[in-house]
Amino acid sequence: MSTRNVVLHVADVHKNFGGLRALSDVDLQVEEGTVHAIIGPNGAGKSTLLNVCVGRIKPDRGSVIFDGEALDNHQPHEINQLGVSRVFQTPEIFADLSLLENVMIPAFASRDGSFRFNTIAAVSGQKDVRESAEHALEDVGLLERRHVEAGSLSRGDKRRLELAMCLVQNPRLLLLDEPTAGMSRHDTNSTIELLKRIKSRGMTKVIIEHDMQVVFSLADKISVLAQGRIIADGSPDEVRANPKVKEAYLGEVQE
Amino acid sequence: MMFANLSRNDWLLLVGFSVVVLAGPIILQPLGAAYPALMQKFCIYGIFALGFNILFGLTGYLSFGHAAFLGVGSYAAMWSFKLFTMNVIPAILFAMVFACLFALIIGYVSLRRSGIYFSILTLAFAQMSYNLAYSVLTPLTNGETGLQLSRQDPRVIDAMFGSPGPGLPRASLFGVDISGGGYPGFYLCAVALIVCFFFAMRIFRSPFGMMLRGIKSNQNRMRYTGFNTRPYLLSAFVISGLYAGLAGALMAATDPLVGAERMQWTASGEVVLMTILGGAGTLVGPILGAGVIKYFENIFSSFSDRTLHGFFSFLPESLQDPVVSFFSLFVGDGWNLTLGVVFMLIVIFLPGGIMEGLRRAWNLVNRKGDGGDAVPVGQTQPAE
Numbered sequence: 001m002s003t004r005n006v007v008l009h010v011a012d013v014h015k016n017f018g019g020l021r022a023l024s025d026v027d028l029q030v031e032e033g034t035v036h037a038i039i040g041p042n043g044a045g046k047s048t049l050l051n052v053c054v055g056r057i058k059p060d061r062g063s064v065i066f067d068g069e070a071l072d073n074h075q076p077h078e079i080n081q082l083g084v085s086r087v088f089q090t091p092e093i094f095a096d097l098s099l100l101e102n103v104m105i106p107a108f109a110s111r112d113g114s115f116r117f118n119t120i121a122a123v124s125g126q127k128d129v130r131e132s133a134e135h136a137l138e139d140v141g142l143l144e145r146r147h148v149e150a151g152s153l154s155r156g157d158k159r160r161l162e163l164a165m166c167l168v169q170n171p172r173l174l175l176l177d178e179p180t181a182g183m184s185r186h187d188t189n190s191t192i193e194l195l196k197r198i199k200s201r202g203m204t205k206v207i208i209e210h211d212m213q214v215v216f217s218l219a220d221k222i223s224v225l226a227q228g229r230i231i232a233d234g235s236p237d238e239v240r241a242n243p244k245v246k247e248a249y250l251g252e253v254q255e
Numbered sequence: 256m257m258f259a260n261l262s263r264n265d266w267l268l269l270v271g272f273s274v275v276v277l278a279g280p281i282i283l284q285p286l287g288a289a290y291p292a293l294m295q296k297f298c299i300y301g302i303f304a305l306g307f308n309i310l311f312g313l314t315g316y317l318s319f320g321h322a323a324f325l326g327v328g329s330y331a332a333m334w335s336f337k338l339f340t341m342n343v344i345p346a347i348l349f350a351m352v353f354a355c356l357f358a359l360i361i362g363y364v365s366l367r368r369s370g371i372y373f374s375i376l377t378l379a380f381a382q383m384s385y386n387l388a389y390s391v392l393t394p395l396t397n398g399e400t401g402l403q404l405s406r407q408d409p410r411v412i413d414a415m416f417g418s419p420g421p422g423l424p425r426a427s428l429f430g431v432d433i434s435g436g437g438y439p440g441f442y443l444c445a446v447a448l449i450v451c452f453f454f455a456m457r458i459f460r461s462p463f464g465m466m467l468r469g470i471k472s473n474q475n476r477m478r479y480t481g482f483n484t485r486p487y488l489l490s491a492f493v494i495s496g497l498y499a500g501l502a503g504a505l506m507a508a509t510d511p512l513v514g515a516e517r518m519q520w521t522a523s524g525e526v527v528l529m530t531i532l533g534g535a536g537t538l539v540g541p542i543l544g545a546g547v548i549k550y551f552e553n554i555f556s557s558f559s560d561r562t563l564h565g566f567f568s569f570l571p572e573s574l575q576d577p578v579v580s581f582f583s584l585f586v587g588d589g590w591n592l593t594l595g596v597v598f599m600l601i602v603i604f605l606p607g608g609i610m611e612g613l614r615r616a617w618n619l620v621n622r623k624g625d626g627g628d629a630v631p632v633g634q635t636q637p638a639e
Contacts, residue, residue: 054479075478076478076479077478077482077483080479080480080481081481088479094468095472096472097472101469105465105466105469106480108465108466109482110481114481115482115486115487116463119457119461119463120461122461123460123462124262126462169480169481
């Protein structure tokens with residue numbers, strides 16, 4: 001377990017917004033094939049941390065190293081092409097395209113790279129892309145509705161669709177920003193089931209979550225972020241037992 | 256290879272479209288528009304709008320400066336006529352090369368911004384070109400007079416094949432006279448339109464076209480999905496510039512007098528109107544929009560008070576005068592007012608343009624009948 005390869009290394013990352021210290025000296029190692037949860041109270045810097053990982057925010061100091069490569073000067077699309085996919089807090093989908101098209105587009109990105117001037121072939125002739133897209137939709141249980149316009153989906157289904165859009169790329173690292181926020185208990189449970197099912201595929205996941213049920217049923221490792229610092233790091237049991245965590249976060253929740 | 260992967264519906268659409276365009280002289284007879292000079296205008300503006308729609312309809316980037324490419328194409332074609340030969344093929348190639356280069360430069364700069372800023376940048380570039388054509392570039396454009404043919408032009412290639420006859424030479428396609436509003440000119444433009452339509456259809460159905468629609472829908476998602484959106488946008492921009500350049504060349508070939516007003520912002524605005532009126536993002540819509548606008552321009556602007564009096568002669572004398580003076584606002588020089596009213600009505604009640612109207616009508620008819628699941632050929636898969 002401890003000799004696993006480190007896929008993502010957030011090395012001493014520092015980020016200020018004006019006078020606000022969003023992240024300070026955050027050091028995080030995510031091992032290959034694990035589910036690594038980042039928890040923490042509101043405003044602890046969780047989303048900032050994720051944004052730094054996908055190149056949306058540049059850190060003031062420190063760097064993010066993915067698979068031995070520093071991501072500092074990479075554009076978002078380059079980071080994705082290296083194998084990092086991301087689910088956003090508010091689903092980012094193609095609202096006026098069909099579900100199938102929504103999932104085929106990322107499949108094309110994985111197959112053809114960041115730019116390909118392919119105007120000769122017809123989309124309908126790309127069987128491989130279509131099949132992998134349908135497979136991903138089946139994974140999240142949306143296959144029957146593949147011809148529906150994505151904008152008409154419920155919020156929970158939009159999240160599932162976005163998850164399919166990431167899964168179809170078969171990324172090495174999947175970043176999930178509160179994948180169950182705003183979902184009903186039923187939807188949350190089915191999302192947990194889904195994430196458990198794809199866990200066996202060896203995809204590394206970093207997951208930001210408020211829902212403790214989700215965190216403790218999925219995570220192999222948990223980092224607790226509070227006021228921009230990592231205050232605890234370890235297995236779910238270790239974190240649960242940590243008095244600092246209880247004070248900063250879990251205590252609040254249990255009351 | 257080029258024809259591979261066209262679905263049956265696409266074939267039907269292409270064949271149907273070609274038949275309608277080539278049979279234009281018969282179909283437009285009842286509308287009083289079946290003369291070649293007008294029909295070739297339909298085709299030329301159809302090409303212009305078709306290309307504009309590849310940028311605006313697919314990516315959502317609204318360019319307000321596409322007339323610049325039309326103008327560059329016209330000037331380039333004209334210089335090909337003047338310097339090399341009166342054959343239209345080199346003129347078209349020449350025009351497309353220059354429009355392409357021009358689109359690369361303007362697109363490269365303008366696409367650094369999106370939304371309204373992109374529109375303003377393209378508008379600024381087009382107005383700059385327009386003003387340059389009037390002032391500094393007069394040696395190239397002949398300023399206000401407009402660039403035209405003259406007997407003193409070198410025409411080196413033509414000169415090799417014998418001395419020119421008397422009078423001004425005319426643009427030709429291997430000996431067939433194109434200019435002057437005859438049927439050959441119309442058929443040249445019609446074939447060009449069909450070829451352009453075919454390429455536009457390929458783009459709409461291709462992965463490239465799908466990515467453009469993805470950019471329109473959510474550019475942010477495209478970036479985090481691993482796409483470098485800039486080259487996609489620039490390609491779309493250049494393709495639409497090429498279409499405009501071709502349209503400009505055909506314009507110069509059919510009417511060999513090129514003035515700078517062709518690049519003015521009103522001309523850029525016109526193609527926006529055509530595309531929205533017909534239905535942005537649909538294949539056929541922009542061509543329909545171009546046809547409708549050019550038709551109304553021709554018909555309504557030729558109406559005079561006399562025609563109106565004839566029209567309302569059934570009314571009593573006392574009523575006739577006020578009615579005629581009211582409607583005369585909308586015809587003749589005031590036909591733009593009609594266009595404005597029609598445009599407003601369409602945008603408010605049919606945001607998808609004429610194509611949406613046709614689709615609704617089709618659905619209505621289908622529901623009244625036994626409601627088969629047939630898809631109308633002309634309305635396949637709107638891109639929006």
